[in-house]
Amino acid sequence: MKALAYNHRFLHNREISPLPTWQREPVIPLYPACQRPIGFSDASRCLFAVEKDIFASYGLTRSFRLPPEMEFYTLAALWKKETIWDSSVTQKILHPCYQQIIGMGPIVVPWILKALRNEPDFWFEALMAITREQPVPAEHAGDMQAMANDWLEWGRLNGYEC
Amino acid sequence: MDMSVDDWLKQEFPGLHIFGYHITSPPTRQYNCIAWAANRNDKWWWPIRAYWPGHGREDETPKSFVKAFAELGYNPCESDLLEVGFEKVAIYVGSNGLVTHMARQLPDGRWTSKLGENVDVAHNLDGLCGDRYGKVGKILRRPRQVSN
Numbered sequence: 001m002k003a004l005a006y007n008h009r010f011l012h013n014r015e016i017s018p019l020p021t022w023q024r025e026p027v028i029p030l031y032p033a034c035q036r037p038i039g040f041s042d043a044s045r046c047l048f049a050v051e052k053d054i055f056a057s058y059g060l061t062r063s064f065r066l067p068p069e070m071e072f073y074t075l076a077a078l079w080k081k082e083t084i085w086d087s088s089v090t091q092k093i094l095h096p097c098y099q100q101i102i103g104m105g106p107i108v109v110p111w112i113l114k115a116l117r118n119e120p121d122f123w124f125e126a127l128m129a130i131t132r133e134q135p136v137p138a139e140h141a142g143d144m145q146a147m148a149n150d151w152l153e154w155g156r157l158n159g160y161e162c
Numbered sequence: 163m164d165m166s167v168d169d170w171l172k173q174e175f176p177g178l179h180i181f182g183y184h185i186t187s188p189p190t191r192q193y194n195c196i197a198w199a200a201n202r203n204d205k206w207w208w209p210i211r212a213y214w215p216g217h218g219r220e221d222e223t224p225k226s227f228v229k230a231f232a233e234l235g236y237n238p239c240e241s242d243l244l245e246v247g248f249e250k251v252a253i254y255v256g257s258n259g260l261v262t263h264m265a266r267q268l269p270d271g272r273w274t275s276k277l278g279e280n281v282d283v284a285h286n287l288d289g290l291c292g293d294r295y296g297k298v299g300k301i302l303r304r305p306r307q308v309s310n
Contacts, residue, residue, distance in 0.1 A: 085174055085278035085294055087194040087263060089211045090222065120191060125211060142205035142213025144191050 068104065072111050075101050080121075093125040102129045113155040113162040120148035127151055167281060174294055175277075181286035189280045196227070198276035199251045199264035200234055222260040224253050224299050236302035242287055244271035248303045252287055255299030263295040269306075 066074060079097035086092055093099075101108055109130060112123045124147055128134055135154035140146040155162040165173075167189075172179050196207035205213040209220040209230070216233045220226030228238060231251060242252060244267065252273065254263040265275040268284065275290060276282050291297045 083278070084280055087196060087206075087208060087276075087278055088222065088260075089206070089208045093211070122191075141211075142197075142207060144206060 068107055069111060072101060072104060072108050076115070089122065089125075092122050098126065102126050106130055109155075110160055110162075113152060113160050116148045116151055117162050120144035124151060170280075171277075171283075175290055175292060177292055178283065178285055178289040181289040183283045183285040183289055185281045186274065186284055187276075187282035191279045193276065194278065195264050195276040198274070198282065199266040200231070201266065224255055224259075224261055227253050227261050227264070228300060228302065231302050235304040237304065239301050239303045242267075242298065242301050245303065247306055249306045250301055250303040252298050253300040253302070254290065254295040254297065256296035261299075263290065265290065 065071065075097040079092075079095050079101070082097070083092045083095050101112075109127065112127055115121060116123055121144075124136060133154060136147045136150045140150060152162050167185065171183070191206070193203040194206050194208070197203060197205055197213075200207065200215075207213050207215070209222060209226050214220065214230065216230050220229065228236075236251060239248075239250070242250065249269075250267040252265045252267075253261055254265070256262040263275065265273040265285075265287065268274050272284050273287050274282060274284050287298060
């Protein structure tokens with residue numbers, strides 16, 4: 001169909017009309033990113049300059065954010081992968097991914113409690129930092145299952161499903 | 163991509179494949195290398211934010227570990243070779259001077275380690291030296307316990 005349409009543009013080897021609008025390729029205007037407008041007011045020039053900067057920065061920007069729950073599980077997976085060989089609790093909790101999870105705030109508490117219910121893990125410091133609570137008695141220190149149970153009990157008392 | 167534990171070990175501890183090893187237990191978070199060196203498997207031992215034997219909290223320097231294991235009867239010694247009548251533990255120290263890992267000598271002269279939250283392995287002492295655990299910083303020994 002396209003070839004036929006092109007043939008109809010010519011009569012006796014002379015072009016009789018440009019392509020109709022519905023056959024033209026869409027053109028992405030480069031203006032104002034690549035051209036400086038002429039004959040506009042100073043205010044418009046300023047605006048175009050700002051737009052140009054935005055266009056330029058857009059080309060350099062590649063950051064985006066995942067939905068929070070997906071972000072949490074992504075960070076948790078990377079944290080686990082990189083600290084699974086460490087015995088040092090300090091190394092584990094100072095890992096950048098762990099710190100980012102703490103930085104996500106109270107939104108992560110239900111997901112952490114869910115993870116703890118599935119398997120005890122080193123989430124205790126993150127829970128302490130976020131909730132400012134410490135339900136683990138000193139005699140449970142180092143006992144992963146007992147510490148997880150203490151936090152799950154705290155979660156139930158504070159209205160979390162766990 | 164799923165990796166087998168062997169592939170993972172090969173990647174993280176190239177020395178294990180050079181000096182040989184074998185896995186002796188499945189992964190668990192119930193205990194760590196320090197507890198395992200002390201012949202315990204019920205708690206995570208660490209001087210900060212975990213269980214620690216003895217009185218008071220310590221830091222992560224070898225001195226704290228020597229002090230804690232002194233309470234279990236261990237004293238510093240020079241050689242990592244098997245000595246009849248003694249059991250030994252090795253303290254690995256990272257490039258920052260802090261303890262990264264401990265291993266315990268088996269009666270046949272090999273060493274046993276719990277690798278973080280992962281598996282236990284029987285290995286040569288040099289097999290775990292490298293980027294992750296650093297190098298062996300201290301050897302401690304005590305008279306072999308009757309129960310072992």
